[in-house]
Amino acid sequence: MVGTVTQTQTKxxxxxAKELKLDFFLVSFTDLLGGTxxxxxxxxxxxxxxxxxxxxxxxxxxxxxxxxxxxIAAIPDPNSLIVLPWQPNVAWVASDVYLNSELxxxxxxxxxxxxxxQCQSLGYSYKTGxxxxxxxxxxxxxxxxVADVLDVAARPCYDxxxxxxxxxxISTIVGYLEQLGWEPYQCDHEDANGQFEINWTYNDALITAxxxxxxxxxxxxxxxxxxxTATFMPKPFSHLTGNGAHVHMSLWQESANVFYEASDAMGxxxxxxxxxxxxxxxxxxLAALCSPxxxxxxxxxxxxxxxGSTWSPRYVSYGGNNRTHMIRxxxxxxxxxxxxxxxxxxxxxxAGLLAAGMDGVKHQLNPGQPIxxxxxxxxxxxxxxxxxxxxxxxxxxxxxxxELLMKTLGEGAKTYLDFKYQEWDSHNAEVTRWxxxxxxxx
Numbered sequence: 001m002v003g004t005v006t007q008t009q010t011k012x013x014x015x016x017a018k019e020l021k022l023d024f025f026l027v028s029f030t031d032l033l034g035g036t037x038x039x040x041x042x043x044x045x046x047x048x049x050x051x052x053x054x055x056x057x058x059x060x061x062x063x064x065x066x067x068x069x070x071x072i073a074a075i076p077d078p079n080s081l082i083v084l085p086w087q088p089n090v091a092w093v094a095s096d097v098y099l100n101s102e103l104x105x106x107x108x109x110x111x112x113x114x115x116x117x118q119c120q121s122l123g124y125s126y127k128t129g130x131x132x133x134x135x136x137x138x139x140x141x142x143x144x145x146v147a148d149v150l151d152v153a154a155r156p157c158y159d160x161x162x163x164x165x166x167x168x169x170i171s172t173i174v175g176y177l178e179q180l181g182w183e184p185y186q187c188d189h190e191d192a193n194g195q196f197e198i199n200w201t202y203n204d205a206l207i208t209a210x211x212x213x214x215x216x217x218x219x220x221x222x223x224x225x226x227x228x229t230a231t232f233m234p235k236p237f238s239h240l241t242g243n244g245a246h247v248h249m250s251l252w253q254e255s256a257n258v259f260y261e262a263s264d265a266m267g268x269x270x271x272x273x274x275x276x277x278x279x280x281x282x283x284x285x286l287a288a289l290c291s292p293x294x295x296x297x298x299x300x301x302x303x304x305x306x307x308g309s310t311w312s313p314r315y316v317s318y319g320g321n322n323r324t325h326m327i328r329x330x331x332x333x334x335x336x337x338x339x340x341x342x343x344x345x346x347x348x349x350x351a352g353l354l355a356a357g358m359d360g361v362k363h364q365l366n367p368g369q370p371i372x373x374x375x376x377x378x379x380x381x382x383x384x385x386x387x388x389x390x391x392x393x394x395x396x397x398x399x400x401x402x403e404l405l406m407k408t409l410g411e412g413a414k415t416y417l418d419f420k421y422q423e424w425d426s427h428n429a430e431v432t433r434w435x436x437x438x439x440x441x442x
Contacts (some may be wrong), residue, residue, distance in 0.1 A: 012050060013081070013093070016091070025087040028042050066166070070099065072099050073099075074096070085180065105410050119358060124252065125251070127202055127250050128208045129205055132212060132245050134197075134243060135231050136223060138229070167245060189198065205354070240305055243341060247346075248330075251272075267332015277360040277400065278358065278365050288398065291344075292348075313326040326338055351409075352409075396417060
């Protein structure tokens with residue numbers, strides 16, 4: 001049996017090890033910068049880890065703790081268990097971080113679960129799906145290039161030949177997703193050379209976040225087995241479209257999608273519009289969570305690519321099935337946030353999106369009228385429309401000024417900002433090739 005344990009799974013991991021013939025567990029957690037940390041635990045020792053946790057030196061784990069702090073414990077969540085399809089004697093489990101026997105409030109998965117509990121206390125469940133775009137690259141002596149040397153078309157989106165040349169790689173991933181029960185439903189060559197997207201069915205938002213972490217690990221691992229590099233980097237090449245991780249979202253009460261209303265022109269309920277209004281009102285602060293790296297701002301508001309479109313938003317705006325907005329409403333009952341990119345820590349981004357949306361519901365925020373225009377071409381005709389940050393520094397300052405989002409991050413807020421300001425300072429200290437080429441004769 002290869003698959004994901006259901007959300008109601010209550011069997012001890014040791015019992016699952018016997019049923020699934022597991023020899024090891026990869027006990028994993030995600031740090032504040034989106035990195036995955038793990039220990040490989042023999043199945044014979046998993047009882048103690050499930051009870052007390054796998055221990056990590058906290059200073060090495062980007063959670064804001066120093067070398068003087070007690071070890072943190074990663075306690076695995078059996079509901080997240082995924083057997084590695086390419087290594088079926090090993091199972092991956094997402095974990096919650098504890099310090100001194102208490103949940104560590106600055107750990108991303110813990111932060112997100114706290115926001116989910118607030119949402120659930122109001123009678124709602126939050127469901128999401130993610131479009132995880134990635135590129136297949138080949139390392140060279142001068143950096144990286146698109147792995148497929150024949151993939152050179154100026155407008156390669158949906159190109160059949162380019163897609164099918166990577167059939168073995170793509171079909172292997174799809175087959176694994178089917179084994180895991182994720183219900184993949186389509187895959188395609190995206191708008192950049194060497195870029196692909198594989199879609200699987202939406203689910204409860206915590207499951208989506210856990211699966212996104214595992215999906216990135218799986219894609220990178222399988223690419224390495226072929227001597228390639230799979231990257232989710234927002235903007236690997238200045239002339240090509242970047243990697244998004246667009247999040248589709250809706251609120252539910254049991255089996256009812258409370259974002260849906262058939263009588264509305266866009267198929268959205270009053271609650272959905274209020275939620276959307278909340279997301280828009282916190283958009284500039286959300287940028288620091290949804291587009292969290294220096295490179296993210298090469299993608300957002302980018303200059304035109306070789307395909308003729310950037311596919312990334314510049315304005316805090318929404319519309320119907322219109323990919324030039326930050327928020328797209330592709331059909332009734334859900335909307336898509338296009339602010340999110342491939343470098344995202346989806347626990348933190350979804351925590352921010354949900355908190356912002358619920359704030360909109362609480363205060364009955366009105367998102368205004370949708371805009372039925374190509375914002376890449378006509379955006380300047382809306383001078384009162386806020387723009388998204390153009391740098392990580394600007395986004396961090398917006399986050400710092402957003403009381404709701406800072407409260408949502410809690411004890412992780414200051415640490416996150418500290419790490420990200422260090423990233424900005426490190427970037428600023430580097431002299432780039434562009435600077436040398438343009439200023440060496442000053």
